[in-house]
Amino acid sequence: MENVVLQTTGLHIGYHAGKKQASTIAGPLDLSLYPGQMICVLGPNGCGKSTLLRTVSGLQQAVSGSVVLNGRDLSRLKPAELARQISLVLTDNIRNGNLDVYSVIALGRYPYSGWLGILNEADKAAISKAVQMTGTAEFLNRKIDSLSDGECQKVLLARAMAQDTPLIVLDEPTAHLDLPSRIQLMRLLHQLAKESPKAILISTHELDLALQVADQIWLMDSNGHLAAGLPEELVLNGAFRQAFDKDGISFDAATGTFPVHITAKEDVAVHGDGTAAFWTRKALIRKGYAISTSGNASILITIAENPEATQWTMKTTGTEQKFYSIREFLEAL
Numbered sequence: 001m002e003n004v005v006l007q008t009t010g011l012h013i014g015y016h017a018g019k020k021q022a023s024t025i026a027g028p029l030d031l032s033l034y035p036g037q038m039i040c041v042l043g044p045n046g047c048g049k050s051t052l053l054r055t056v057s058g059l060q061q062a063v064s065g066s067v068v069l070n071g072r073d074l075s076r077l078k079p080a081e082l083a084r085q086i087s088l089v090l091t092d093n094i095r096n097g098n099l100d101v102y103s104v105i106a107l108g109r110y111p112y113s114g115w116l117g118i119l120n121e122a123d124k125a126a127i128s129k130a131v132q133m134t135g136t137a138e139f140l141n142r143k144i145d146s147l148s149d150g151e152c153q154k155v156l157l158a159r160a161m162a163q164d165t166p167l168i169v170l171d172e173p174t175a176h177l178d179l180p181s182r183i184q185l186m187r188l189l190h191q192l193a194k195e196s197p198k199a200i201l202i203s204t205h206e207l208d209l210a211l212q213v214a215d216q217i218w219l220m221d222s223n224g225h226l227a228a229g230l231p232e233e234l235v236l237n238g239a240f241r242q243a244f245d246k247d248g249i250s251f252d253a254a255t256g257t258f259p260v261h262i263t264a265k266e267d268v269a270v271h272g273d274g275t276a277a278f279w280t281r282k283a284l285i286r287k288g289y290a291i292s293t294s295g296n297a298s299i300l301i302t303i304a305e306n307p308e309a310t311q312w313t314m315k316t317t318g319t320e321q322k323f324y325s326i327r328e329f330l331e332a333l
């Protein structure tokens, strides 16, 4: 395995209320993050995702245990050294005054150029690369205030890329973005981890997207436990369900979703594997039916996806009817 970028050993995260008192939120955490890995930290509100990110980024002190960045103890790094190890993208306060986009991205070079911001050729090359990788060239002359949230988030990512650190940490980068922008940003982060290869650590509430892009998930629950593993393993071993089980809302491993509808009506069997069959099952669940897997259902719907028209055949005891839209057979049920 390549050199570890981030390693925590016996780490307890939390807050210091007074000089001696500390309240622990989670731990002990023994975690490793490698180059090229994208890790998503997931968990319910208040479980400690931001606290973990802030602690490994050196923004707040650990209650106990150690954080090691590229072989060096975080607590011993000077601010300038830390800035060459981690770039941090926080969601709050994302607008940065009246600066133009190029200047915001150039701020990523401060660990190298100093606060005077005199950029040499290497700085300019790092900025160009970051702009190209994040697709932000078209915004360079705009004021940061004039950008949409999605555009602004890309610029902040470009700033982090320009900082050229082995680890990029982002706290809820998709908050405030619409669905296409959320997908675009997660895809971009995934690509950056693969192509750079940097280690990327993000906290998010995007369960579905995290399941699709994360190399590993660090799944926190409300009791201070953290389960680390492949997304699929955490689904199959029940960790997902356990972490998010709340007031009758629970994760369904069979569909990878949190079902909104509580099934009350009878079972319906659906035969067919195409797109129409997929959306037929969704429509039935929305209407409160359960999809039968046993073969004992009293209603059977067979879907034939023909080039000219899709046909739904519904069989109940003693009857058989044909329909040409989901609406028609739902009305007949």
Ligand SMILES: Nc1ncnc2c1ncn2[C@@H]1O[C@H](COP(=O)(O)OP(=O)(O)OP(=O)(O)O)[C@@H](O)[C@H]1O
Pocket (backbone or CB within 6 Å): 015, 025, 043, 044, 045, 046, 047, 048, 049, 050, 051, 052
């Ligand atoms: N400065 C602070 N002092 C004491 N407790 C705090 C402080 N900041 C946060 N907390 C508490 O620490 C816990 C973890 O907070 P944190 O913000 O890390 O959770 P989170 O998982 O990021 O939540 P969310 O999903 O809502 O963003 C919460 O109970 C919170 O109230």
